[in-house]
Amino acid sequence: MRSRTLTLAAVAGAALLATAALPASASGSVTPRSAQEGSVSAADLLAKVTSCSQISNGKYKTDDETSATIPVCGKNGAVFWKADMDIDCDGQVTGKCNGNADPWFQNDTAFHQSDGKPLRAESLPYVVVPSTSSIWKYTSYGIKGGGVVAMIYNNKVEYAVVGDTGPTKIIGEASYATAKALGIDPDPATGGADSGVTYILFKNSQVSPIESHSAAVSLGDSLAKQFLQNN
Numbered sequence: 511m512r513s514r515t516l517t518l519a520a521v522a523g524a525a526l527l528a529t530a531a532l533p534a535s536a537s538g539s540v541t542p543r544s545a546q547e548g549s550v551s552a553a554d555l556l557a558k559v560t561s562c563s564q565i566s567n568g569k570y571k572t573d574d575e576t577s578a579t580i581p582v583c584g585k586n587g588a589v590f591w592k593a594d595m596d597i598d599c600d601g602q603v604t605g606k607c608n609g610n611a612d613p614w615f616q617n618d619t620a621f622h623q624s625d626g627k628p629l630r631a632e633s634l635p636y637v638v639v640p641s642t643s644s645i646w647k648y649t650s651y652g653i654k655g656g657g658v659v660a661m662i663y664n665n666k667v668e669y670a671v672v673g674d675t676g677p678t679k680i681i682g683e684a685s686y687a688t689a690k691a692l693g694i695d696p697d698p699a700t701g702g703a704d705s706g707v708t709y710i711l712f713k714n715s716q717v718s719p720i721e722s723h724s725a726a727v728s729l730g731d732s733l734a735k736q737f738l739q740n741n
Contacts, residue, residue, distance in 0.1 A: 548731030566646040570681035593682030599698035601628035612698035621655030624719035636673025643678035652713030669730035
């Protein structure tokens, strides 16, 4: 897996208003035990992302030492990429995510819970998007903190939120909880997946509150159905 950069992008400012938000629901902070989540199958989603209409101005690396081969692709109502998965354990200090377990640990995330605290990587499925650069500016495509992401790996679907930003030239990272739910080794130092992970980010979506995984699943399932209809 790649050697992660030691610096995070600047913490995002006030949360953007949602255009596809759900009301606050029961806490979704319990780590999902497994995926498939929702009613849309991995096969149906993957069938819609077999070809890429590249929207990024160039491509990303999956690790520091690899060449840039991963484009960001556009679809009706979504953007997507296919990459590896490195493990983000940043945010709140927990038993699995802390400076001892993670040599790259940062005690903050780009986007915060409704109470102002950083996200909790051990229990909240979230995805890391590349920080804005000349390659790609995620906000220009309706992607924002709390936006819904369909994660697909090994015929499983897991819904997550956009929760953090990462290096400007590297793509393919998600939280400890995301990896665990998909059956990927979530260890921040030695875990992750070398390939085979699909990230589908739904434009102009936002879970409220961002820390409610149950809200992410409900909204994600609805948006996934729309995605199938519109592509």
